Amino acid sequence: MQVTEAEASGLKRAFQVVVPAADLAGKQDARIAELAKTLRLPGFRPGKVPLAIVRQRYGKAVLGEVLEGTVGEVAQQVVTDRGLRPAQRPEIKDFKFEDGQDLAFTVALEVLPEITLPDLKAISIEKLTADPDDAAVSRALDQLASRNRSVVAADPRPAEKGDIVVVDFEGRIDGVPFDGGKADDAEIELGQGRFIPGFEDQLVGIEPGQTRAIAVTFPADYGAKDLAGKAAEFSVAAKALKRPVLPAIDDAFAKTLGMENLAALTDAVKKQIGREYDQVARMRTKRLLLDQLAATADFAAPEGMVDAEFNGIWQRIEADLKEGRLDDDDKGKDEATLKADYRAIAERRVKLGLLLAEIGRANTISVAENELKRAMQAQAMRFPGQEKQVFDYFAKNPQALEGLRAPIFEEKVVDFILELASVTERKVAPEELSADPADPPAGAAPADPPAPAAPA
Secondary structure, eight states: OOOEEEEETEEEEEEEEOHHHHHHHHHHHHHHHHHTTTOOOTTTTTTOOOOHHHHHHHHHHHHHHHHHHHHHHHHHHHHHHTTOOBBOOOOOEEEOOOTSSOOEEEEEEEEEOOOOOOOGOEEEEEEEEOOOOOHHHHHHHHHHHHHTOOOOOOOOOOOOOOOOEEEEEEETTTTEEEEEEEEEEEEEEETTSSSTTTTTTGTOOOTTTOOOEEEEOOOOSSSTTTTTOEEEHHHHHEEEEEEEEEEOOEEEEEHTOOOOOOOHHHHHHHHHHHHHHHHHHHHHHHHHHHHHHHHHHOOOHHHHHHHHHHHHHHHHHHHHHHTTOOOOTTOOOHHHHHHHHHHHHHHHHHHHHHHHHHHHTTOOOOOOOOHHHHHHHHHHHSSSTHHHHHHHHHOHHHHHHHHHHHHHHHHHHHHHHHHHEEEEEEEEHHHHHHHHHSOOOSGGGGGOOOOOOOOO
């Protein structure tokens, strides 16, 4: 076998490979002989089929198998012999072969960049923390009461905000009914803003038995594009009036939720809010950490990895464009600008992923089997009665399993870095904890995915 380096620019490598015809013929002969040992054909005893007949019947299939196996083995050998660390699976190009001739092809790949690890002890981060206050606990209890409210019939009277009006309605655009514009016995809670802007406001004051004509305009970014931005008129007939009744927040209410008394419920709510604050604090701290790490990632990112990341992002952006769901920051930008912005995000993601993976590799951080198992169990619990199917799915889909492993690995690497970094804590009000830190660079941490597997 002859291997010639054809390219070595930046992270790109290419090797031209020639496999002698004699080597291929030898592999083909060996495979045919192996096949003949177990082959069953009418008129012959098992394993006694002449090699000439085996070759005549299965020669082409065996040759295809040999070629495929040879290409894979040689590509792996090229990488291994040269100690390369591919960023992605090598690509086979310029494949040339004719029966009886040498096999020629090119192995093209990108290698992982040389990454200089930053001084993790030099990283300095301020971690904000917050304690649940009485107001937050009170709001949470009110929300619990609201979710456990009852609804009763109200005496006939003009509807007020907070009331539930039972109505039949039909909408028209330019006098013509449209799909989805009609409903019977619809319950509309006034003041919730769940209908088209202005619809609920115009029902305030209506009484059962009355009808009203309501004029509204669909928002420009309305989900149904054939209705977006269009003016419509609805004929509405009020049929009944209801009102929500909130339970008193007391010991009896607490017992309906499985708590011993109100004090126990209040304590449980406070602890839950504390856990939520801790999660917010963790996300904020991680975001600041990733921003600092990104600033140290001065190595080149493999183009193939960036392309793959960008293509995944752009598919979602195109879907958002189609449905009119672009973020406010992206609205008004032309396609070229959007692509440039998200290409930068893709590059940042790849660099951060590689940097975190290299930190993990250098410090022998890995994901244990029991950690993966717990993650699979957590997924299985989301599908009661189908737990076995979930485990089978992960067993048969390495990529799906990697989707569980990668975020666990990332969190372990982040924890490792934070143990070495200088982290100072500061108590703040919950409002400050929830506020975004200074505007991050393109592709800030909320858009950053789990790091890839630590490269071998």
